Amino acid sequence: MTETEPHATIESIARNSYGRLIAYVASRSGDVAGAEDALNDAFLAALERWPIDGVPQKPEAWLLHVARNRMIDAARHKQVREKSEPFLQQIAEEAQSVATAHDNFPDERLKLLFVCAHPAIESAARTPLMLQTVLGIDAARIAAAFLVSPAAMSQRLVRAKTKIRDAAIPFCVPDPPEWNERVSFVLDAIYSAYTTGWESLIDVGSTHHVLASDAIAIGRTLVQSMPDEPEAHGLLALMLHCEARNAARYTTDGEFVPLDQQDTLLWSQAMIEEAEGHLCSASAFNRMGRYQLEAAIQSIHANRAVSGWIDWPEIALLYEGLVKISPGIGSLVGRAVALAQMGNVADGLAALEKLPANRFVSYQPYWAARGHLLELLNKNDEAKEAFTRAAALTDDAALRDYLFKRCARV
Amino acid sequence: MKYALLAHESQEYFDRRKEAGAIAAGKAYGEALQAAGVFIGGAGLESPATATTVSMRDGKRHVQDGPYAETKEFLAGFAVIDVPNLDAALEWAARHPAAGHASIEVRPLAGFYFPGQPR
Numbered sequence: 001m002t003e004t005e006p007h008a009t010i011e012s013i014a015r016n017s018y019g020r021l022i023a024y025v026a027s028r029s030g031d032v033a034g035a036e037d038a039l040n041d042a043f044l045a046a047l048e049r050w051p052i053d054g055v056p057q058k059p060e061a062w063l064l065h066v067a068r069n070r071m072i073d074a075a076r077h078k079q080v081r082e083k084s085e086p087f088l089q090q091i092a093e094e095a096q097s098v099a100t101a102h103d104n105f106p107d108e109r110l111k112l113l114f115v116c117a118h119p120a121i122e123s124a125a126r127t128p129l130m131l132q133t134v135l136g137i138d139a140a141r142i143a144a145a146f147l148v149s150p151a152a153m154s155q156r157l158v159r160a161k162t163k164i165r166d167a168a169i170p171f172c173v174p175d176p177p178e179w180n181e182r183v184s185f186v187l188d189a190i191y192s193a194y195t196t197g198w199e200s201l202i203d204v205g206s207t208h209h210v211l212a213s214d215a216i217a218i219g220r221t222l223v224q225s226m227p228d229e230p231e232a233h234g235l236l237a238l239m240l241h242c243e244a245r246n247a248a249r250y251t252t253d254g255e256f257v258p259l260d261q262q263d264t265l266l267w268s269q270a271m272i273e274e275a276e277g278h279l280c281s282a283s284a285f286n287r288m289g290r291y292q293l294e295a296a297i298q299s300i301h302a303n304r305a306v307s308g309w310i311d312w313p314e315i316a317l318l319y320e321g322l323v324k325i326s327p328g329i330g331s332l333v334g335r336a337v338a339l340a341q342m343g344n345v346a347d348g349l350a351a352l353e354k355l356p357a358n359r360f361v362s363y364q365p366y367w368a369a370r371g372h373l374l375e376l377l378n379k380n381d382e383a384k385e386a387f388t389r390a391a392a393l394t395d396d397a398a399l400r401d402y403l404f405k406r407c408a409r410v
Numbered sequence: 411m412k413y414a415l416l417a418h419e420s421q422e423y424f425d426r427r428k429e430a431g432a433i434a435a436g437k438a439y440g441e442a443l444q445a446a447g448v449f450i451g452g453a454g455l456e457s458p459a460t461a462t463t464v465s466m467r468d469g470k471r472h473v474q475d476g477p478y479a480e481t482k483e484f485l486a487g488f489a490v491i492d493v494p495n496l497d498a499a500l501e502w503a504a505r506h507p508a509a510g511h512a513s514i515e516v517r518p519l520a521g522f523y524f525p526g527q528p529r
Contacts, residue, residue, distance in 0.1 A: 120496055167518050168411045170495035 006050035009059060014043060017060055018136035019221075023112035024105055025067055027171035032115070032133055033161040034071060042066035060105060109134055110225040111171040113218070116160075117185035118169050125160040127189040127196075132157055134221070135214050145196050145211050183226075187235050187291060190218050194239045216243060223278065233282035234292030240275035241298035244268040256402040264305035272302050290326040293318050297334070312342040329359045329366065337369045340376060349373045364393035368403060375410050383410045412450060412492050412519040413499040419486035419512040424457065427486075435507035443491060448502065452489030483513065490519065 013021075018039075025035035042063040056062040115121075116130040128146060131137045143153035163169070174182045194215035219236040226232050248262035257263075279299055282292050297318045300311050319335035332355060340348030352360075352370055360366035367390035374383035387407035391400045426432055436454065443449035458477040465472045477484060486508070493499050496516070503514040 120500070167516075168495045170497050172497075174497070 006055050007047070009055050010043060010046050010050065013059055013063070014136065019109050019112070019134040020105070020107055021060065021063060021067070022133050022136075023108040024064065025071070026115075026133070027108040027111050029071065030168060030171065031161075031165040032112075033158070033165065034074065035067070036133070038067040038070040038074070039063065041070045064105065107225070108171065109221055110173055113186050113222065113225075114173055114182060115164060115169055115171055117182070117189045118164075119182075119185065120167060120169055121160050121163065122156070125156045126185065127192045128153060129157060129160050130189050130218065131193055131211070131214060134218055137211075137214065183229060183231065184290075186222065187231055190215050190222065191235060191239070191291070193218070194242075212239075212243060215239060227281075228285070230282035230285040230287050231289040231291050233278040234289060234295045237275040237278040237282065237295035238291050238298060240271045240278070241295060241302055244271035244275065244302070250398055254398055256396070256398040258402070259301055260304070260310060267302070267305055269305075272305070275299070275302070288321065288325075290322065293322040293325075297322075310341070312338055316342055329355070329363050333360075333363070333366050333369050337372070340373045345373055345376045349377065362393060364390050366390075367393060368406075371403075371406065371410075375406075380410050383407075411495060411499075412490055413496075414515075414517045414519060415452070415489045415491065415499070415503050415506060416485055416515040416517065417487045417506060417508045417512050418483040418515060419508060420483050423508070423511045424484075424486050427454065432507065439505065439507050440489075442505070443489065443502065448491045448493050450490040450492050452487070454487040455485060458484045486512065 021039055022032070022035050025038060026032045029035060045066050046059070046063060050056070050059075112133055113130060116133060117126045121129065128139075128142045131142050132139065139154045139157055140150040142157075143150040146153065148156075194212050196211055216236070216239050219232070219239055222229075222232045223236050244267050245259070245262060246268070248257060248264070248266035250256060275295065276299060279292065279295050282295075297315055300315050300318070304310050316335065316338035319331055319338050322331040323335055333352070336348040336351040338348075339345075339351060349370075352366065352373065355366070367386050371383045371386035371390060374380075374386055384407050387403050387410065391403035391407065394400050394403065427436075440449070440452075458480070461475075461477040463474045463476060463478050465474075489506075491499065491502055493502065496518075499516050503509060503516050506512075506514045508514065
């Protein structure tokens with residue numbers, strides 16, 4: 001055996017099975033932080049032992065066994081609550097059966113996702129907690145993506161994990177009537193991870209964009225865990241459609257390219273097809289939802305690669321549906337633009353002007369859309385003002401340049 | 411796992427607790443908790459105006475008229491229940507007759523105040 005093989009195996013397990021291992025241990029002990037500590041110890045032990053003893057036949061079972069022993073030690077040392085004893089007993093028995101069984105240990109990641117996105121957890125902590133526990137991303141990297149200090153992020157995560165343990169948030173998949181609300185928290189947390197990564201694509205090589213692919217990985221896990229939830233398919237389709245356009249969003253010189261002018265040859269056909277497949281699976285359930293509608297809108301944009309044009313009336317219809325179930329500022333602005341693109345520019349502008357000022361005053365897409373519509377109506381002075389405001393509200397330098405260029409062109 | 415359900419009410423709703431509907435709802439809730447075998451204890455509280463606050467400082471007893479803090483919403487009652495986990499506690503909190511107008515704070519008990527009764 002070479003020296004590198006055990007290390008490669010450990011790395012591969014850490015990358016591919018971390019979330020499953022944490023979920024398995026934590027769902028039995030009710031203690032996420034304790035599970036993380038125990039597993040980290042187990043990985044350290046593996047780094048020490050495997051190069052000498054060789055990689056065990058069932059490496060994951062070996063890690064679970066060590067983690068179990070660590071948890072029992074920790075429980076004895078700290079003399080923590082007596083309630084953990086039965087759980088530890090259960091873990092010990094299950095670890096034993098895992099070690100002898102041919103099957104893999106059960107996948108409890110779905111339960112872990114529901115715990116991370118539990119309404120009793122501070123909402124700002126849900127997505128970071130999910131990224132850390134399910135994917136094993138370290139707090140510093142998560143902090144960078146969410147624009148907070150590593151210390152603040154660590155604190156937020158610690159607080160959330162303490163609450164899970166001390167308030168006894170259950171590791172279970174909720175039943176109706178809670179199901180819909182709870183699923184939407186899970187979906188929102190994943191989507192938030194995705195958009196946080198997507199919006200910062202321009203920082204080439206930064207940690208941010210990895211977050212987008214991480215979110216897609218969780219989206220895939222979710223679809224595997226709940227194949228009968230159309231919104232899970234919808235969310236994955238939405239993320240894949242956006243991700244497919246990665247290479248087309250900026251020119252090689254780093255200039256921003258708006259969606260309807262992107263070179264469709266640069267889009268990933270494979271991802272578009274995967275997205276369409278999930279949208280199709282979702283539609284079979286005949287239960288419409290926010291993410292399916294958003295994915296359907298992106299699907300029409302994607303179809304430009306085939307047809308060469310954009311079906312704006314269809315997009316307007318989909319936004320109409322979206323506004324009914326999820327009247328966020330984003331969908332209201334999207335609907336106004338779709339109306340304008342299908343020829344009803346004045347209606348589109350009227351729709352924009354009906355929005356309450358406090359919702360759009362600092363919302364960049366509103367001002368960009370407003371500039372576009374005013375330009376179409378030849379209201380040049382007002383259009384310039386709107387584009388300037390939009391430029392001032394973005395933190396993406398390439399988009400800012402683009403908006404100033406639009407402004408100059410009016 | 412034991413949780414305290416702490417009902418924080420405004421004066422306006424607190425004043426209505428003697429109405430027949432409120433009494434019936436409170437009684438039914440208490441009975442449902444007992445029937446489910448989750449009720450450990452609890453009661454409604456008299457108004458904050460009846461409160462007296464005590465503290466010991468430097469070995470000296472300080473007694474003050476009034477509640478610990480004057481707030482618009484105040485603690486109007488509490489129940490201690492024993493249920494498997496937070497979700498079950500939240501379910502009971504949602505059923506609390508005051509939940510429609512008051513806020514029910516759900517707090518796990520720190521078990522060490524009950525020697526011999528692990529959580």
